[in-house]
Amino acid sequence: MNTFLYFVRHADSTYTPDEWNRPLSDQGINDASLVVERLKLENVDYIVSSPYKRAIQTVEGLAVLLDCEIQIINEFKERKIADKPVVDFNKTIKKLWSDQEYSIHGGESNQNAQERGVKATIKVLQQYKGKNIVIATHGNLMVLIMNYFNKRYDYEFWQKLSMPDIYRLTFEGTELKEVNRLWSNNYS
Template identity: 50%
Template sequence: MILTNVCLVRHAHSVYTTDELDRGLSKQGFKDAEKVSDLLSGLDADAIISSPYNRAIQTVQGIAKKNKKAIIINEDLRERLLSPEKTADFNRLIHKVWENPSFYVEGGESNEVAQRRGIAAFQTVLSNFHGGNIVIGTHGNIMTLIMNYFDAQYDFKFWQTLSMPNIYQLTFDQDQLINVHRIWGDREQS
């Protein structure tokens, strides 16, 4: 049995702006990104991959530096687009997309569409780095949708418990998920 370990790292806290691509980490986010690097320092990472969003990249930069690896940017690991416009009632909309996986607002992504995009990227990573240790810097919704594909217990309620940052290690035998281990996270620890 050749195992592949993937550490999904939800980005650390960022200062909210409408600029999804360039929004960076907050002061606390940078401190927490150092903790992420420390927690994963014993991992001999074969690849560090990230969403193109700055806050995800900044969260895994330290571990990339410690492993002397360049960060590979994967556009399809970006956060799901809930709506192209700022929504007046985020909570109502996020509940609705999780209640009805095919629901979307014009210009946004349904859970089904975002999950297909995330899983396609994730399966490519599993294939390209079979038997390796991979770190992926990503986002709460797309991370949950990826995990949900393999195990339905990772759902809206799970997403609500995620802190910034959060780290889950998923272990695969080929493309079969065999173990999930929380390395760091939940609201009480952040």
């Protein structure tokens, strides 16, 4: 019996230093409605989300359409890069991906963020075995989780993500069988 996880990278957000409450931008709101249109075709059973507002907003239209509650799972929040904003975000991410144990003061290493995300993913797979589950999360954490199951999902893969983006991961138990990109704003 397969379990399908639909990882949804959140739509575009309006930057604020407040990670928890950063809202979707106008473009993000428009794209979130397209995410709903795509996911309503997937017979979704459950929706879980990062506690961050931008992730919740990306899937809340689907929750309304399906009349289901969004379960907040803190472990699906984005990985913390550092205590304060970094000067060159892309250079910092590249360094973090090149050394799995490297971290900046107050931030998470790839290894620590991956362990957190994978633990939550396995819990979802066990709790909702045989179901279709949407997981609203963040690009870096999503790819770290995917990387755990298949090393081809790496820094270069992360660079090609869009906001939003949807990947369907097919699992048999906790073994990843297949990954399909269902939609990205690069297709619109």
